[in-house]
Amino acid sequence: MLLFERRPAWDDSGRTLEIPIAKTTLVKKSGAWKIFWQRSDLAWHRYDPKPEASSLDEALKIIGADDHACFFG
Secondary structure, three states: OEEEEEEEEOOEEEEEEEEEEEEEEEEOOOOEEEEEEEOOOOOEEEOOOOOEEOOHHHHHHHHHHOOOOOOOO
């Protein structure tokens, strides 16, 4: 699942940008959700402070808290 930030373009307020901020994947065997963030190289990297969550709700809380400013800068 990809999560996006949606906001107006800085140079054209009539245009909306969708910027990917986080990615989660479900590991079916364990039921854990892996959490990734996109670095400046545009590749997805494991969120090392907390790379897995036991539920999607927990993963979304980790992303929303953004304790290390990886998802929302």
